[in-house]
Amino acid sequence: MWLPMLLICANLQASSCTVVTRNYDLANTERECIKIVMAKLKEADDIKEIVYKRPMCQQIMIGKGI
Numbered sequence: 634m635w636l637p638m639l640l641i642c643a644n645l646q647a648s649s650c651t652v653v654t655r656n657y658d659l660a661n662t663e664r665e666c667i668k669i670v671m672a673k674l675k676e677a678d679d680i681k682e683i684v685y686k687r688p689m690c691q692q693i694m695i696g697k698g699i
Contacts, residue, residue: 634660634661635660635663635666636658636666636692637660637690638654638688638690639670639673639687640652640687642683642684642685663690667688667690670688673688674688
């Protein structure tokens with residue numbers, strides 16, 4: 634499973650940054666995760682207060698093999 638995440642910052646200081654994610658947006662493949670996070674990135678483009686955005690996908694290990 635893959636977790637789409639979006640790093641957003643109000644200015645160039647690290648203290649203004651937040652990672653945004655939703656636990657119900659899990660994707661089965663990395664490619665699907667990238668599609669989801671890129672759609673969220675386009676939504677964030679409309680918010681003028683966000684000066685820096687970085688899309689990310691993190692693989693989540695679920696099950697007995699952890």
